[in-house]
Amino acid sequence: MGWIRACVYTKHRIVRLSDSSQKIALGLAIGVGISFTPFLGTHFIQAGVLAYLLRANFLASLVGTFAGNPWTFPFIWWAGISLGAFIFELFGLPASVTPPDEATISVIWDLIKNEPFRIFAPWFVGGYLIMIFSVPLSYMLFYKLVSGAKRARRRAREQRLHRIAREVTGQQD
Numbered sequence: 001m002g003w004i005r006a007c008v009y010t011k012h013r014i015v016r017l018s019d020s021s022q023k024i025a026l027g028l029a030i031g032v033g034i035s036f037t038p039f040l041g042t043h044f045i046q047a048g049v050l051a052y053l054l055r056a057n058f059l060a061s062l063v064g065t066f067a068g069n070p071w072t073f074p075f076i077w078w079a080g081i082s083l084g085a086f087i088f089e090l091f092g093l094p095a096s097v098t099p100p101d102e103a104t105i106s107v108i109w110d111l112i113k114n115e116p117f118r119i120f121a122p123w124f125v126g127g128y129l130i131m132i133f134s135v136p137l138s139y140m141l142f143y144k145l146v147s148g149a150k151r152a153r154r155r156a157r158e159q160r161l162h163r164i165a166r167e168v169t170g171q172q173d
Helices: 002-015 021-034 043-053 058-067 073-090 105-114 117-169
Strands: none
Touching: 002 058, 002 117, 021 043, 021 058, 021 117, 043 058, 073 117, 105 117
16 A cells, blocks of 8 residues: 555645646656666756756656656666667667676676677667657656646635635525
């Protein structure tokens, strides 16, 4: 129940942000897009800088980065590396993203130390391309969700105020 409660709480906090639906949706979309980039550990910084430059909601951009999490990172990384390798192959550039036959920690560490661009370069290209395409798509989704939630919240508040006003004046339905 803890994860569900945390998600519901986050949803309520996002809807209650005082910014416009457009800025909140753009912030969330930026955070989601940044999750596809290969610079792990800098996603908050990248999302914050991009939100500032695009005048999006800063807090929403930070929340959006949680699209990249331990459950989604393997799929995100695979998508970025695969797209990058495909693009490299289109241009005739070497992009060997197949893992070694024996993928132990020491083999992978040697690969990272000795050939860092074997995986990183395709991941960089693919990750940022996915980011560029995911931001507009997720913006449309988040805009509909945030604006609908804000409308519902506003309607509920108005109904509550009307009910209180009727109770104070003694009117009945």
